[in-house]
Amino acid sequence: MSRHEITLTVNGRRHAAQVEARVTLVDFLRDHLRLTGTHTGCEHGVCGACSILLNGKPVRSCLIFAVQAADADIVTVEGLAPDPETLSILQDSFWETHGLQCGFCTPGMLIAARALLAQNLSPTEEQIRDAIGGNLCRCTGYKPIVDAIKLASMRMRQSNEAGGKYAGAE
Numbered sequence: 819m820s821r822h823e824i825t826l827t828v829n830g831r832r833h834a835a836q837v838e839a840r841v842t843l844v845d846f847l848r849d850h851l852r853l854t855g856t857h858t859g860c861e862h863g864v865c866g867a868c869s870i871l872l873n874g875k876p877v878r879s880c881l882i883f884a885v886q887a888a889d890a891d892i893v894t895v896e897g898l899a900p901d902p903e904t905l906s907i908l909q910d911s912f913w914e915t916h917g918l919q920c921g922f923c924t925p926g927m928l929i930a931a932r933a934l935l936a937q938n939l940s941p942t943e944e945q946i947r948d949a950i951g952g953n954l955c956r957c958t959g960y961k962p963i964v965d966a967i968k969l970a971s972m973r974m975r976q977s978n979e980a981g982g983k984y985a986g987a988e
């Protein structure tokens with residue numbers, strides 16, 4: 819199997835690696851970089867557990883080879899928190915509304931929500947449900963997840979009003 823040199827940025831850190839052409843991006847993130855917050859579920863693009871941001875867009879990292887992500891800017895769930903000891907507003911909102919039970923879907927849900935809120939800080943419930951519509955959750959019934967994203971959007975707007983810096987179109 820051929821090996822390829824790639825460089826890419828993950829959570830603000832530049833990485834260079836040699837990877838086999840057959841290695842998926844999710845396996846590269848988990849096995850090579852030890853970023854195991856991104857989960858592998860179905861491994862064929864259905865469940866959304868492996869979602870990451872690739873150049874700002876949510877994508878399923880099980881459907882991409884690592885070599886295809888060369889030179890990309892990637893954010894995984896580990897990159898959502900300001901530091902390892904502090905939850906982001908979005909993560910704290912999931913905690914507050916019990917937006918997770920087993921937690922398996924949570925990294926993908928957080929990535930989908932982050933992508934939505936980067937575009938729209940005042941999403942309707944329909945827009946929230948649409949944004950997480952490709953992410954499967956077996957535990958929560960989705961309502962606490964929708965509530966978490968609503969709460970996060972309100973908190974981010976309040977933070978902006980107080981001089982914060984959250985992206986999003988009103």
Ligand code: FES
Pocket residue numbers: 857858859860861862863864865866867868869878879880881
């Ligand atoms: S593991 Fe990638 S979509 Fe399910």
Ligand code: FES
Pocket residue numbers: 917918919920921922923924954955956957958
């Ligand atoms: S919290 Fe268990 S799958 Fe969503």
